[in-house]
Amino acid sequence: MFRDGLLGDLRCGDWAAARPKLLRRLAATVRLRNFPAPSGGDTWSADELDDMVQDFLADKTGPARLVQLAINATDETHCHRLVDKTIKNFLADRAREDPRPKFRRTLREACTSDPTLDFDHDCIRRAGTPAEAAFAGNQDDLPRAAQRVEVAPPPWGEDAEREGPPTDRASLVALCHAVLDAAGAPVELRVMTSVLAERLEIRRAWDDRFDSSLDEPTQSVTDRSGAVSAGAYLLGVEIWEELDDRERELITFVGTGGRTGTEESDIDLGRSAVQDRLTALQRKLSEALDGIADAEGVVRALFLLHADWKVSGGRAPEVVRRSPMRGENTAHRPTQKPGTP
Amino acid sequence: MSHPTDLELVDFVDGLLEEPRRDEVRQHAANCPSCAALIAEAASPIEDQGHDRPLKVDAPTQMVAGFRAEPGPVARGGMWRLEWAGVAEMVLVDQIEGTRAVVAPMVFDPLAGDERTRLLEASSSPFQLAAAVWTGLRRHAPVSAFAQHFGDVAPDVLDRVLADGHDGELGGVIRSAGEEAAAVRARLIMHLERFQEAKWAPPEAAAELFDVAGRLKQLGLRPSDLATQLDMLPADVTDVLRKRRGFTPTQAKAAAELLGMDPDVLSAAPPAPSALVIELQQPRWRPALIDQARRAGISEHEARTRAVQPVLAMAARTTGEKRGEPDWAQLVGDQLGPR
Numbered sequence: 001m002f003r004d005g006l007l008g009d010l011r012c013g014d015w016a017a018a019r020p021k022l023l024r025r026l027a028a029t030v031r032l033r034n035f036p037a038p039s040g041g042d043t044w045s046a047d048e049l050d051d052m053v054q055d056f057l058a059d060k061t062g063p064a065r066l067v068q069l070a071i072n073a074t075d076e077t078h079c080h081r082l083v084d085k086t087i088k089n090f091l092a093d094r095a096r097e098d099p100r101p102k103f104r105r106t107l108r109e110a111c112t113s114d115p116t117l118d119f120d121h122d123c124i125r126r127a128g129t130p131a132e133a134a135f136a137g138n139q140d141d142l143p144r145a146a147q148r149v150e151v152a153p154p155p156w157g158e159d160a161e162r163e164g165p166p167t168d169r170a171s172l173v174a175l176c177h178a179v180l181d182a183a184g185a186p187v188e189l190r191v192m193t194s195v196l197a198e199r200l201e202i203r204r205a206w207d208d209r210f211d212s213s214l215d216e217p218t219q220s221v222t223d224r225s226g227a228v229s230a231g232a233y234l235l236g237v238e239i240w241e242e243l244d245d246r247e248r249e250l251i252t253f254v255g256t257g258g259r260t261g262t263e264e265s266d267i268d269l270g271r272s273a274v275q276d277r278l279t280a281l282q283r284k285l286s287e288a289l290d291g292i293a294d295a296e297g298v299v300r301a302l303f304l305l306h307a308d309w310k311v312s313g314g315r316a317p318e319v320v321r322r323s324p325m326r327g328e329n330t331a332h333r334p335t336q337k338p339g340t341p
Numbered sequence: 342m343s344h345p346t347d348l349e350l351v352d353f354v355d356g357l358l359e360e361p362r363r364d365e366v367r368q369h370a371a372n373c374p375s376c377a378a379l380i381a382e383a384a385s386p387i388e389d390q391g392h393d394r395p396l397k398v399d400a401p402t403q404m405v406a407g408f409r410a411e412p413g414p415v416a417r418g419g420m421w422r423l424e425w426a427g428v429a430e431m432v433l434v435d436q437i438e439g440t441r442a443v444v445a446p447m448v449f450d451p452l453a454g455d456e457r458t459r460l461l462e463a464s465s466s467p468f469q470l471a472a473a474v475w476t477g478l479r480r481h482a483p484v485s486a487f488a489q490h491f492g493d494v495a496p497d498v499l500d501r502v503l504a505d506g507h508d509g510e511l512g513g514v515i516r517s518a519g520e521e522a523a524a525v526r527a528r529l530i531m532h533l534e535r536f537q538e539a540k541w542a543p544p545e546a547a548a549e550l551f552d553v554a555g556r557l558k559q560l561g562l563r564p565s566d567l568a569t570q571l572d573m574l575p576a577d578v579t580d581v582l583r584k585r586r587g588f589t590p591t592q593a594k595a596a597a598e599l600l601g602m603d604p605d606v607l608s609a610a611p612p613a614p615s616a617l618v619i620e621l622q623q624p625r626w627r628p629a630l631i632d633q634a635r636r637a638g639i640s641e642h643e644a645r646t647r648a649v650q651p652v653l654a655m656a657a658r659t660t661g662e663k664r665g666e667p668d669w670a671q672l673v674g675d676q677l678g679p680r
Binding site for chain 1: 343350351352354355357379382398399400401402404405408409422424426427428429430431448449450452455468470471523524526527528530531532534
């Protein structure tokens with residue numbers, strides 16, 4: 001049973017048995033957190049999910065990742081929490097490394113607006129040709145066709161602040177036609193993206209949608225003392241998650257010089273016990289923040305998290321990290337089940 | 342009710358959400374089309390197309406073995422997993438000092454570090470995986486927090502990794518930005534502090550009160566007087582005076598009258614010998630203690646404390662040629678072993 005098995009699978013080395021459980025967890029994570037698919041679309045195909053979980057298990061850091069989970073988890077529930085966090089970090093790392101989501105959008109726009117091409121059902125075909133089944137042959141032939149096309153250099157200057165498209169629109173269209181000729185059939189956008197990205201040697205690009213998908217602030221959050229930087233906030237969250245409830249209750253007393261006032265009555269401990277715990281907490285935080293440039297920002301972040309935690313009845317910071325699918329940004333909500341054309 | 346968080350929805354779909362929160366989410370979804378749609382979408386079946394796709398990566402055999410085997414004693418160079426109060430980390434043991442050890446935390450993923458983090462190369466690691474050894478966070482940890490043993494690092498390798506100024510710094514293999522290293526460091530510090538809670542010592546309150554030898558001296562009595570009055574063997578009286586065992590209730594009553602001491606104190610448990618305290622904290626006894634604690638609804642420490650007296654009683658019953666320093670490992674094993 002899934003609930004009882006994942007940690008056991010990891011520890012006894014049956015990583016193949018862990019695969020379907022991780023696949024399910026990964027699928028739920030990408031759907032609910034609205035991660036763009038590797039091909040750049042809004043939906044993940046079954047192949048993409050399968051590839052991603054295979055990489056999670058077996059890329060160059062896969063074994064270390066699984067070992068670390070087996071070591072750090074103390075029970076099955078804890079294991080699932082750690083898996084969620086690890087999957088999120090893994091996907092974010094992949095997203096940062098993979099330039100294709102952005103290029104995919106660029107390519108789709110080019111195909112949509114060009115009169116010589118038609119685009120529908122995630123497939124590209126020559127304008128006016130029937131919408132038949134997409135190319136399903138050997139994809140190795142397609143890159144060769146793309147290599148034969150000369151492309152124009154990027155239309156943006158070297159001093160541009162952000163990277164633009166890797167080439168001009170005319171070159172993209174020419175490349176699409178060359179690939180369509182080689183395929184002899186419509187080509188899925190996912191396949192065209194892969195082929196042309198390889199041809200154009202696209203460098204790293206950051207897809208803005210990951211800002212919201214990761215539910216992490218890239219700007220800053222603000223409390224009454226001023227702005228808390230994104231980095232300080234994220235470190236604050238890491239520390240917050242390692243505190244127990246007693247320590248979380250005491251966060252607002254940190255930095256008060258050990259003075260405790262009427263708020264003590266909210267904590268079910270005697271004054272000396274509060275002082276002891278507060279001293280231990282301050283020592284822990286002091287060491288954890290040693291060398292951190294914005295330690296004050298991290299402490300303010302902890303205060304913010306404490307406030308959210310009290311308001312939410314003890315469920316922050318998950319409540320703080322709200323998904324964009326809650327009405328904040330519905331533009332990228334998946335509309336199709338993975339794997340459906 | 343506010344919307345469930347993403348994590349709660351994932352847990353709900355996977356059947357991991359505990360009641361009553363599970364029921365709350367179910368009721369919310371019944372009245373919220375948005376959340377109901379998310380749940381339906383997340384719950385839709387995923388075809389695992391890779392079930393026969395070869396997974397060309399194996400778990401470290403030392404890891405599998407470590408989780409299965411009964412751990413031995415803690416020794417320098419050991420790679421151990423510590424677990425206490427819901428947190429766990431891997432550490433490298435530097436020194437042993439009775440009931441505590443000096444350890445440095447190790448992390449396999451991510452391979453991030455600060456200026457004092459050292460790299461344990463894969464070839465030198467029991468897991469054949471490179472690890473970041475956070476030597477700057479080296480500190481004491483109670484032996485009672487040790488859980489599983491996964492092998493040892495060679496002494497010369499250990500010396501190189503833990504020595505200051507070692508040229509195998511992690512800097513060359515840091516994959517992540519400074520922020521990730523800071524997060525790992527914060528987590529390790531929090532967990533190392535949590536492990537301090539595993540420190541255990543049996544109650545010593547009776548130590549001062551249970552000073553029979555001192556009381557005899559005060560009254561000008563000799564141990565032989567005690568043996569005669571209480572009808573005890575001289576060797577048994579010696580054990581009492583050396584706090585290796587206590588009185589039986591009958592003896593305690595008689596001794597109390599003779600010595601003018603509290604009979605309840607005399608019939609209470611004497612303090613545990615250091616050797617027994619150390620033995621009870623050895624990692625190999627933790628599974629049995631955790632099991633006893635779970636059955637009795639008490640903490641692991643309380644289970645450990647409760648084991649002291651039965652072991653002392655067994656030691657006290659040892660007579661004749663078997664007298665001498667008790668074999669605490671054997672006695673603890675007899676007390677905690679399978680029934």
